[in-house]
Amino acid sequence: MNIDSRAVVRTPEQPALRSGALQLKEVRKRFLFDQRELTVLTGLNLDVHPGEFLSIVGPSGCGKSTLLRLIAGLDDDYEGHIALDGSRVAGTSLERGLVFQDHRLFPWMTLEQNVAFALIRRDMSAAARDRLVREHIALVGLSGFEQAYPHQLSGGMSQRAAIARALVNEPKVLLLDEPFGALDALTRVHLQTELQRIWMSQGSTMIMITHDVDEALYLGDRVAVMQAHPGRIAHIVDVDLPHPRDRAAPLLHRLKDDILAELTATDAPRSEAVVPLTRRRSG
Amino acid sequence: MSAARIDEATLRRSVMVASPLAVLLAWQVLSAARVFPPEVLVSPQAVLAAFGQLTASGELARHLGESLQRLLWGFSIGSGAGLLFGLAAALSPTFARLFDPLFQALRQVPVLAFIPLLILLFGIDEVFKIVIIAKAAFFPTALSTLDGVRGVPKAWFEVARIYRTPLPSLVWRVLIPATVPAVLSGVRLSLTRAWLVLVAAELIVADSGIGQMMEMGRQMFRLDVVMVGVVVCGVIGFALDRGFVLLQARLLRWRAQPAGAAA
Amino acid sequence: MSAALRSYGAGLPARIALGLLVPLALILLWDHQARHGGEHAFAFVSAAQVAGALRELWQSGDLLTAYGNSLRNAFGGLFWGSVTGLAVGSAMALLRPVDWVLTPLYHGLRQVPLLGWLPLIGLWFGSGDLSKVIVVSLSAFYPAVLYTYEGLKGVEARMLEVGQLYRLTPWQTFWRIRWPSALPSLFTGLLQSVAFAWIATIGVELLFPTGFGLGTVMQHGQLQARLDIVVVCIAVVGLTGFAINLLVARLSRHALRWRPVRT
CATH class of the missing domain: 3.40.50.300 (P-loop containing nucleotide triphosphate hydrolases)
Structure with missing residues (x-):
């Protein structure tokens, strides 16, 4: 091979x-x-x-x-x-991170809170957490939308947010379950x-x-x-x-x-x- | 795995039967041990005996008959009027504009607050009780009819227009099936409210009826009679609601059954 | 589009006028009956008399005292009923054995019309404020249990899976997923609890005329055939109910601002 x-x-x-x-x-x-x-x-x-x-x-x-x-x-x-x-x-x-086909963002949390959700069980300072969240929101190109609620995001933006949430832990493996299946061409x-x-x-x-x-x-x-x-x-x-x-x-x-x-x-x-x-x- | 699930279902069912029985048993034990004096906690047997006595003397049947008759009249008039009002308001914008403020204002006032006013206007006879029950039954039916008729999708009327459906068919085939479910759930609420208000009105002012029987029991410190009243009230309330749900299910047979529940 | 807007603007005063037509006509008829006397002249009071009664009640301080007492009973009952309802509903939703034990009891007791408990509670706790607060609590308790239970049970499995993925502890799962997803249901429950608590407050005050609340004032007004006083009280009761509803609706809109606005 x-x-x-x-x-x-x-x-x-x-x-x-x-x-x-x-x-x-x-x-x-x-x-x-x-x-x-x-x-x-x-x-x-x-x-x-x-x-x-x-x-x-x-x-x-x-x-x-x-x-x-x-x-x-x-x-x-x-x-x-x-x-x-x-x-x-x-x-x-x-x-092991996972991105679902339906973005599964929590409607009652802002984008920032949704991404930070993945870090609940991680032991780190608030500053480090904020930095990670900010970086990953930037990584998926959503800077400026940190305070938006999921219902204010388009389908594509929601899926980017879901990817940011899955990546913020820096997982060894990222699993993606038809992540773009519900989006337009x-x-x-x-x-x-x-x-x-x-x-x-x-x-x-x-x-x-x-x-x-x-x-x-x-x-x-x-x-x-x-x-x-x-x-x-x-x-x-x-x-x-x-x-x-x-x-x-x-x-x-x-x-x-x-x-x-x-x-x-x-x-x-x-x-x-x-x-x-x-x-x-x-x- | 499936064995564990069956076990849990059995356990659940037995607990659900056992818990009311346990309460009954605790009641029996407490009253037998005389933890409280009998005028505070009568024994289950005493309540049963009072029930037997009230039944044998025909007293219970008389009170219940009076109450149910009032309920029938008040509920029929109230929900009937509510149905007509809701229809008129949904179909005629002018009617809706004329009556909407009054309707909304009266809706805000708890029905029990009208009792003193209605007593002054109608005295304490049957008319008063029927009016108050009708008032209680009016609003839920009126509201649900209004919403139900207004909620019929415009698209269905367009379909009817394309096929040039005549008016009677439109009403019978489209309008009624489309609105009946919403209306019925309002009528069900009307029935519950009517029963609640009936008992309240009879407690406050009446010379007969199940509420009056309880109020007399209270004034004469007959805890057993009061308990009989409470239980009978509960059973009747439950039976009325169940009966209505069964009727509803029959009337709405055409609706899609949830998968697996199909008969 | 702009034409529609203009016609809407022009129609607005006309619409308001139309809405005032019926209440005005009723008031005039009422006033006329009161002045010129008819068969039930004693039962009708003129608008001036009602205004006079309002002034009288206001100046003597009775209205304010009674209003304060009623509000205190209502909020006391609402508080205790909601808090216990929240606790019981949560326990039922989260612990299956509790669910099994309490579900049959809850549904059994709920069948008795609320005020039907009054004679029994009166015998046990007297006809003072304690009994009143208990009945009002009960009225707030039922919806609180039901909507807490349904809200917490109704959380979507797919949302819980996200919690599982990020290894949340049971407590974190409750606090961050179950609880917020139950909030809309909890507010629906609160809205009902508030409405029922206010109705129940007036009901108990009418039935137990000890103490001094709005219901008591109405009851006295009725006994003295002072319809003007009764009408003033009904207006206060109605406006209060309206105001509390508005307040809760505002509160829930604020707490649920993350939800898309439905049109």
Whole structure:
């Protein structure tokens, strides 16, 4: 594997590196639903390298979000092994940040208070806290909106605020669960560029789930393609392009065609049979 | 995991049955041990005996009959008038402008404050009681009708216009189904208020009725009679509300049932 | 747009005039009845008489004393009822065993119309201020429990998950997530508690004419057939209810200013 060389190509300005390696071994997740057992994820193996940007794409119902919740520690009930820098994941931790699809800012807190919320359990002086909050609000380009309430922010601004909240702890791994799924196409493109910039300057490991193959390829060092019923990783695509990237790069288009072909060819017949009519279109 | 959940549900149900029983038991123990003198805490048996006596003599039935009759009249007149008022105010802006200030002003005054005024105007006979109950029942129904009719989305009228729906069909097929749920929840509140005010009015001035029975009990230090009254009031109030909810559910069968609750 | 605005501006005085029409007509009719005497002449008082009664009550200091006493009872009851209601509602929402034990008791006791408790409380605690404050507290207690419970229970799981993500302690979760998300519901409860406390205050004063409150003054006015006094009291009661409502609404708007303004 030539991952290490790619990491060097990507971020020559980053320190040689550090932690943030995530390891998943034979992860399996089952739900009990109506007395019936439902296997959502099975035989899932994944190595995420420190500082890497990994995108995960897949049809709806392939267990992408479940996978992210397991890594975040919101759900502890799984079989197999998930470890960050060698220690097993148990419960949530400030080392693992998460950005939800719905921004989940608290409506009764200002932007500043929402970002500071992530630091409640951190032992630090008020001054240090303020500085961190200010820096991260600046990082996502929201300086000047510190006192605004969430209802005064646009969808894109709210999602930036949510990213600032997740990053203010300087987590080793940042998990993003379709962070731009609810935004309009233009805002989306804009925020993708922003996220790339943030990732390059921050250097934490990021794992992003998305429906959007363009987005996955534009941002990811690698793209994991998942399949459903039961959820598993079909294979991983390397995207051998340095960051920052050009959306028009021919390689991205070629890879996109490949991934789309794969997603539609192998998944469609199975999901026809299993996914109920009403949910099929959202895939 | 599912076993644990079943256990919790059973536990919950048994606690919810046990807790009123425990209160009853504590009451029995306290009165049997004579922690308080009997004129302060009568025993459950004494209350039961008083209930039996009041039932056998027909006294309870007479009081209850009087009360329910007043309730029926006052509630029907009040919520009926409220319905008409709400409809008129929602459909005619002029009517709304004419009566809105008066309506809002009267709404601010707690209904019980009208009791002395109404006694002076109507005396202490049946008319007074029916008027006060009607007043209590009027406002919730009027308000919910007003909101309900005004809240019908304009888009539905536009749909009706596109299909050139005749007026009777518009009223019957669109207006009524669209407003009935809101109106009914107002009527339900009217019923609760009417019962509350009825008991209050009878406590203050009456020669019969469940409230008067309790007030007489108080004046004659018959704690057992008062307790019977309290329990009967509660049971009737509960039964009225339950009955109404059942009726409401029947009238609103067409509404989408929450998933899983479909019959 | 500007045309609509202009027509609105021009229509405004006309609208106000229209709104005053009915109350004015009623007052005139009333005045006429009082002066020229009809069948119920004794029951009607002229506007001048009402003004005279207001002056009389004001100068003797009775109005102010009675008003002060009523307000004290109302706020005392509101305070105790809200505080206990808040505590009980929180305990029920946060601790499941408490919920199981108290839910059936709460819903059972709530069925009894509020003033129906009066005879019982009168027997236990006499007909002094203590009994009054207890009944008023009870009236504020019911909504406080209900809305505290629903507010705290209604917090969204997705919001709690954010707390879990940042490893909040149970206390931090309560204070930073549950409590603020329950605030809108708590204010709805407070609004109801205030309204009920004021109604209950007047109700108990009418029924227990010991002490000296607005209800007592009305009761005396009624016994002396002084309709002018009764009308003055009704106006004061109504205006006070209106003012307290306004105050709470302001307060809640301020406390909930983080919410988007709904149009």
